Amino acid sequence: MAHITLKDVSKTYSGSAHSAVSGVDIAIQDGEFIVLVGPSGCGKSTLLRMVAGLEAISGGQVHIGDRLVNDLDPAERDIAMVFQNYALYPHMTVRDNMAYGLKNRGASRQELAQRVQEAATLLELGPYLDRKPRALSGGQRQRVAMGRAIVRQPAAFLFDEPLSNLDAKLRVTMRMEIRKLQKRLGTTALYVTHDQLEAMTLADRLVVLNGGQIEQIGAPLEVYRTPASTFVASFIGAPAMSLLDAHVESGRLVLAGHQVARVHAGDGPLTLGLRAEDLRIAPQGLPMDVEFIEELGAQRVVYGLVDGQRLAVVETGAKSISQRVHIAIDPQRLHLFDTVSGRRRDIVVEQQIPSHAHL
Amino acid sequence: MTDALTTNGAPKTMRDRLRLWWRAEPAHPMKRAQFNAPLAPWLFVLPQIAVVVVFFYWPAIQAVTSSFYIEDPFGFGATFVGLENYKTALDSTQYASTAAFTAFFCVVVTTLALGFGLLLAVKADKVIRGAHSYKTLLIAVYAIAPPVAGLIGMMFFDMHIGPFTEIAAWFGYELKVGVNYWDTVVALVTIAVWKQIPYNFIFFLSGMQSIPASVREAALIDARSGWRRFCDVTLPLLAPTAFFLLIINITYTMFDTFPIIDVIVKDKPANNPMTLVYKVYLDGFKGNDIGGSSAQSVILMIVVAVLTVVQFRFLERRVHYG
Ligand SMILES: Nc1ncnc2c1ncn2[C@@H]1O[C@H](COP(=O)(O)OP(=O)(O)OP(=O)(O)O)[C@@H](O)[C@H]1O
Ligand SMILES: [Mg+2]
Numbered sequence: 032m033a034h035i036t037l038k039d040v041s042k043t044y045s046g047s048a049h050s051a052v053s054g055v056d057i058a059i060q061d062g063e064f065i066v067l068v069g070p071s072g073c074g075k076s077t078l079l080r081m082v083a084g085l086e087a088i089s090g091g092q093v094h095i096g097d098r099l100v101n102d103l104d105p106a107e108r109d110i111a112m113v114f115q116n117y118a119l120y121p122h123m124t125v126r127d128n129m130a131y132g133l134k135n136r137g138a139s140r141q142e143l144a145q146r147v148q149e150a151a152t153l154l155e156l157g158p159y160l161d162r163k164p165r166a167l168s169g170g171q172r173q174r175v176a177m178g179r180a181i182v183r184q185p186a187a188f189l190f191d192e193p194l195s196n197l198d199a200k201l202r203v204t205m206r207m208e209i210r211k212l213q214k215r216l217g218t219t220a221l222y223v224t225h226d227q228l229e230a231m232t233l234a235d236r237l238v239v240l241n242g243g244q245i246e247q248i249g250a251p252l253e254v255y256r257t258p259a260s261t262f263v264a265s266f267i268g269a270p271a272m273s274l275l276d277a278h279v280e281s282g283r284l285v286l287a288g289h290q291v292a293r294v295h296a297g298d299g300p301l302t303l304g305l306r307a308e309d310l311r312i313a314p315q316g317l318p319m320d321v322e323f324i325e326e327l328g329a330q331r332v333v334y335g336l337v338d339g340q341r342l343a344v345v346e347t348g349a350k351s352i353s354q355r356v357h358i359a360i361d362p363q364r365l366h367l368f369d370t371v372s373g374r375r376r377d378i379v380v381e382q383q384i385p386s387h388a389h390l
Numbered sequence: 391m392t393d394a395l396t397t398n399g400a401p402k403t404m405r406d407r408l409r410l411w412w413r414a415e416p417a418h419p420m421k422r423a424q425f426n427a428p429l430a431p432w433l434f435v436l437p438q439i440a441v442v443v444v445f446f447y448w449p450a451i452q453a454v455t456s457s458f459y460i461e462d463p464f465g466f467g468a469t470f471v472g473l474e475n476y477k478t479a480l481d482s483t484q485y486a487s488t489a490a491f492t493a494f495f496c497v498v499v500t501t502l503a504l505g506f507g508l509l510l511a512v513k514a515d516k517v518i519r520g521a522h523s524y525k526t527l528l529i530a531v532y533a534i535a536p537p538v539a540g541l542i543g544m545m546f547f548d549m550h551i552g553p554f555t556e557i558a559a560w561f562g563y564e565l566k567v568g569v570n571y572w573d574t575v576v577a578l579v580t581i582a583v584w585k586q587i588p589y590n591f592i593f594f595l596s597g598m599q600s601i602p603a604s605v606r607e608a609a610l611i612d613a614r615s616g617w618r619r620f621c622d623v624t625l626p627l628l629a630p631t632a633f634f635l636l637i638i639n640i641t642y643t644m645f646d647t648f649p650i651i652d653v654i655v656k657d658k659p660a661n662n663p664m665t666l667v668y669k670v671y672l673d674g675f676k677g678n679d680i681g682g683s684s685a686q687s688v689i690l691m692i693v694v695a696v697l698t699v700v701q702f703r704f705l706e707r708r709v710h711y712g
Contacts, residue, residue: 083607083611084610084611085607085610085611104610104614105607105610105611106610106611106612106613106614107614110611111611112607112608112611114604114607114608115604116602116604118602118604118605118607118608119605119608120605120608120609120623121605121627122626122627122629131612131613131622132611132612132613135612135613135614135615135618179608179612
């Protein structure tokens with residue numbers, strides 16, 4: 032168990048013009064579960080593999096515990112990794128797969144047997160210990176890969192999309208198991224995924240990556256409630272936050288000719304972010320032309336156009352919805368972003384006024 | 391469909407079947423791969439069977455038959471002698487020493503050729519992992535190499551112009567390939583190994599490249615020593631390739647080294663090393679002892695059959711097929 036510190040870490044692949052990862056600073060506490068999340072190609076795997084030692088670090092420093100590990104071999108970094116395709120040794124039994132890493136570190140026969148037994152019990156792998164990986168289901172292989180990681184009792188677990196080869200239902204179960212296991216063992220974990228739901232449910236803290244740089248670090252709810260940029264806002268949460276062009280006119284936030292709120296900001300354009308569940312269909316308010324409705328059972332998501340801009344609203348009622356509806360906006364739940372940089376702007380939103388008030 | 395060629399939907403004779411087949415429209419996609427006549431599959435395998443019968447079974451039967459006869463040297467008929475030819479062969483000290491040399495030759499050539507092939511593959515794999523153009527180039531170069539290598543190898547050891555002879559002379563040793571028994575052995579082994587390395591190299595290399603990158607990376611995390619990783623992960627995953635190559639290499643040493651031996655041993659004093667196959671040829675075609683050489687070749691067939699069975703039973707079980 033250890034803390035992991037990344038200082039200004041960057042990576043440029045040889046033969047590539049721009050860097051895959053740049054200027055990454057993360058301080059991971061001992062026992063913390065950190066999830067790296069972002070779209071495909073944003074450098075999540077690269078970052079994780081640099082911590083693992085599978086990829087050379089081009090710049091910056093990585094500390095695991097108090098050791099600078101930049102120049103250490105993967106085997107010397109005291110980490111364990113779970114791969115997307117499990118990467119089990121096909122010629123070894125489940126038992127040998129789990130024991131191999133520890134055996135190479137000079138554990139006694141007795142200790143080996145005991146630790147493997149413990150891990151097998153924890154992961155309910157007892158009946159499969161003498162099988163080869165090819166005789167296991169995907170979910171069982173996944174468990175063996177987990178077992179291989181925990182047997183060694185490393186300083187940190189590294190996961191690279193470990194659940195993406197499983198079906199949706201198993202993914203949810205395994206997700207919870209990984210979370211429980213990590214809490215119980217108290218081992219620091221760094222977990223890569225492109226699934227924002229997986230990220231939200233697993234993480235103590237999220238690291239949102241975009242184009243090799245950190246967009247935001249924070250607890251899942253914090254990231255959800257106060258996204259630092261339009262990128263984070265549209266990536267975290269489903270349905271995605273609606274982003275609309277608005278502007279400020281002498282202290283009033285105006286969207287599609289309607290005054291939405293009073294704000295303390297100079298005149299000019301702004302990007303207005305609205306979460307679907309913060310909006311309501313009301314008798315009066317912002318007019319929206321309904322485009323289509325996504326029925327989810329417990330609720331439905333109504334998509335429509337406000338002055339030509341796409342907006343999503345969550346609705347729990349079962350009534351049929353007319354072609355044109357009115358949307359009520361809570362001024363306390365607005366997200367405002369700079370139109371050019373996309374960064375969040377902390378603007379004081381003043382008072383509640385009827386959102387349907389015409390100018 | 392009612393048709394003159396069929397009764398109750400079934401074709402009447404073989405000829406009618408063929409005619410039906412000729413006239414038939416393309417089958418429905420669902421049925422396309424099915425034959426409703428038992429004839430068609432036989433037609434497809436016939437050429438294959440013919441090749442095997444003509445070039446393998448027929449000569450084999452010939453060999454077995456003539457091994458029970460002593461043929462008149464002048465071609466006037468043959469006398470049935472039972473197992474006499476076998477007895478003569480197995481009792482001869484020359485046969486015993488040739489067999490011993492063949493076994494020795496097999497072990498040494500196979501070990502060295504596999505060892506060097508693997509060593510080169512490991513080194514090459516480090517360099518070209520992932521780089522496709524490199525790999526194609528390397529394989530292309532090595533694919534052309536074997537016949538050329540064999541030729542060059544023989545030139546190297548030539549009594550008069552061979553550079554190896556000169557190098558040895560430089561060290562004060564007179565290398566007499568084809569005259570001195572052990573000098574000849576060294577030359578034979580060197581050329582045979584030299585010629586087989588590229589083949590083994592290609593197979594080992596492609597075997598190494600087919601080990602998933604993530605499995606190697608997992609090993610990188612689990613084991614610090616490269617030698618340990620090689621022994622525990624790479625080698626077992628190469629075992630199917632190695633097993634295949636083992637059989638190929640033994641077969642190669644026993645049979646395909648014939649031309650090498652022929653070039654080096656031909657027209658040279660008689661106490662030279664040679665393989666059993668070469669002795670079959672020598673006794674049969676040079677010595678005109680058809681019966682004796684047939685008996686030897688039957689013994690050889692039995693040895694190979696036994697070897698193959700042993701290899702499959704005892705080695706394959708220890709080999710992992712992923
Ligand atoms: N071995 C490599 N050589 C050159 N470029 C690479 C290499 N591996 C990755 N890259 C590049 O680095 C960038 C980041 O890749 P990375 O694999 O870290 O993405 P990722 O976030 O893990 O994506 P995904 O979710 O699809 O796995 C990509 O633009 C990719 O093309
Ligand atoms: Mg990745």
